[in-house]
Amino acid sequence: MYVAVKGGERAIDAAHDWLARERRGAPELAEIGNDQIAGQLKLATDRVMAEGSLYDRDLAALAIRQARGDLIEAIFLIRAYRTTLPRFGHSVPVETAAMACIRRISATFKDAPGGQILGPTFDYTHRLIDFALLAEGAVPPPRDPETMPHVTGFLGRDGLIEAADPDDTEPGDLTRTPLSLPADRALRLQALARADEGFILSLAYSTQRGYGRTHAFVGELRIGLVTVEMEIPELGLSIALGEVELTECETVNQFLGSKTEPAQFTRGYGLVLGQSERKAIAMSLVDRALRWKELGEDFTGAPAQDEEFVLSHCDNIQATGFLEHIKLPHYVDFQSELELIRRIRAEALKQGTADTTEPEDRA
Structure with a gap:
């Protein structure tokens, strides 16, 4: 605490009051409500749910409101609240093949069974400010979700892509047990799902620029509702x-084979709470880059291949806290370093090794 700050506890209380006034904004404006945040700032709400590891849109909206729109602060609030909740059990693995899709595209098959569903996306919009949003407009009617099979299943029928991970062992829980290295794929995927979107995006971008052994195609990207069972x-x-809304991405990656495996495609996988396709795609690219050892590939020294680097720095709450x-x-620490610098300078001057003359004097 800033015990040396004039006013002490009263100053801190005043800071809290100031924060509350700033959060409320101009009193002549209508106060924003949780329903507006959850309904109209859905992508921000979904990110807070995903990186906060708690699927509750109303709580995520409240956290965003309390944090004045600072999403990392809101994620921190959600994680802190999550630790107070009792745990009654765990759900069975969700069947994403049974997902009721509101968006489903494939960059590998044009005529994928079930078709391409563009859904709610910015992909085909002009990146121009729409001033029409300043006025209220009509809302298009919603479209019913559809169920369709996974695209990568068609590659699997011909043995052209590696089989899905058959490991049925119960995965660890990163929210209850601290991360230890090396980590298995289940723990890596948990860490990536909770990781900061910007950090994972940068790592994924680095793999596309050559810092990693990935050349990926989006086999399928889907967003929709799945049933959670216990x-x-x-x-x-x-x-x-x-039901919960999920974003799932499977990337198809080149693999020339190894001493034990024939040439085939390999998978990268991303699964995120809510609608967050950029995070899911980035997650699948980083997941594939981290699999170099199990696939018998060479380590090129790329950051996205370094498990310790990725998993130790991807969490935005840990990064924010340390930063x-x-x-x-840090008064005591700084004073000790200040005294050290003064002592070194004094000893250097005493020995006559420090050149303190002006440049024109030396000339």
């Missing part, structure tokens, strides 16, 4: 808890 041992069956702690008082 097994009830006492009843001997599973029950549906509800922002330097604004807290």
Whole structure:
């Protein structure tokens, strides 16, 4: 704490009051509500849910409101709240093949069974400010989601792509157990799903520029609703808890084969809560880059291939905490370094090794 700040506790209370006034904004303006944030700032809300590891759109909207739009601060609030919740069990793996898709595209097959569903996307919009949004307009009617098979399944029928991971062992839980290295793929995917979108985007971009052994095609990108189920041992069956919106991306990557594996395509995978296709695509590229060892490839020294580098620096809450702690008082540390510099300078002057003359004097 800033114990040396004049006013002490009263100053901190005043800072809180000032923050509350800034959060509210001009009193003559209507106060923004949680429903408006959740409904009209959906992508921001979804990012807070995804990186906060808590699927609750109303809470995410409240966190954004409290954080004045600072999404990382909102993610921090959601994670802090998440730690107070009891855990009753875990759900069974969701069936993304049964996803009711509101968006589904493939960059590898033009005529994929089920067709291409463009859905709500900025991909085909002009990057021009739409001043018509300043006026209220009509809202198009919603479209019913559709269920369709995974595109990569068609490559799998001919053995042209590696089989999906058959590992049925229970994965670790990164939210309850600290990350340890080396990490298996399940833990890596958890870390990437919670990771900062900008960090993962930069790493994925680096693999496309040659810093990694990936040349990826988007086999399929889909956004939609899946049913979450939980097994009830006492009843001997599973029950549906509800639906969640997910974004899933499978990339198809070149693989020339190894001593034990024939030439085939390999997979990169990304799965994110809510609608966040940029994060899902980036996640799948980084996932594939991190798989170099299990696929028998060479390590090229690329940052996206370095598991320790990626997983130790991808979490925005850890990064923010470590970065922002330097604004807290470091009076003792600085005084000790200040005294050290003064002592070194004094000893240098005493020995006559320091050149303190002006440049024109030396000339």
